[in-house]
Amino acid sequence: MSDESDAGYLEYVHGRMPALRRIAFLLSGDSDQADDLVQETITKLYAKWPRISRVEHVDNYVHTMLVRAFLDEKRRGWWRVSLRGAPPEPPPRPGGTTEERTVLRAALRRVPARQQAVLVLRFLCDQSVADVARILDCSEGTVKSQTSHGLTALRRILGDRVGGAL
Template identity: 80%
Template sequence: MNDETDAGYLEYVSGRIPALRRLAFLLGGDEHQADDLVQETITKLYAKWPHVAKVDNVDAYVHTMLVRAFLDEKRRGWWRVSLRGAPPERPAPPPASSDEKTVLRAALKRIPARQQAVLVLRFLCDRSVADVAQLLGCSEGTVKSQTSHGLNALRRILGDRVGGAL
């Protein structure tokens, strides 16, 4: 890329990092995973920047890239490559807490990644059904059904903890 293209990329990314980190954190619930997702997304964005810079809605394109990176990571499962010499020590589980955020985050991690992404985008990021369908590359009906299935799964997992909140 030339200097002008690099400058456009750097300007865009510098202004969007906080919003991308927030979305990544809402999707994954872990700061380190959020940083990894953002890094992966902006690296891929750099490679495609000359093309992406000409798109009408760059933010929507980048959000789609981020959500797809999240879903891809969930699909990789146990065989993800680890570049460590020894396995990391597992942190102690957080103490049992009635904190609603902790309970909700734990419940979200127990539902399928696609349902998790739909619920986060719809309710935590306040996106419309059409926006979520465009981000995920599926129909609005799929978003609606994934929302329904995800909320039902959360109700089963959370049981009486939320009363009628979901």
């Protein structure tokens, strides 16, 4: 790659890193796995940067790459291996108690990967149905049905803990 192209890539990655890491963490629920997902995504992005940099909506393309990396990791199954007793707790965010966030994160991990991705993108990343459909390369109807099935699964997993909040 040329120096100019490298500079554009570095500028883009440095500017988008916090957002990419946030989405990856929301998808995976684990800061180490989130870092791995982001690293895999930006590595693939570097290889394709000369073409991708000319795309009108680079963020959309990169979000798609990140979600697909997450779905691929779920299929591979290595994420089940843990070298520590419990995951590190991320810094608390406003809204909800730590216990509520922990319970929701654990329940979300039990939902099938595609439904999990849809729920995270729709409700935690505030993406529209159309944007999620584009990211996951599926129809808007599929996003809606995956949302419905995912919410049903969360309700079943959480039981009475949410009291109708979902």
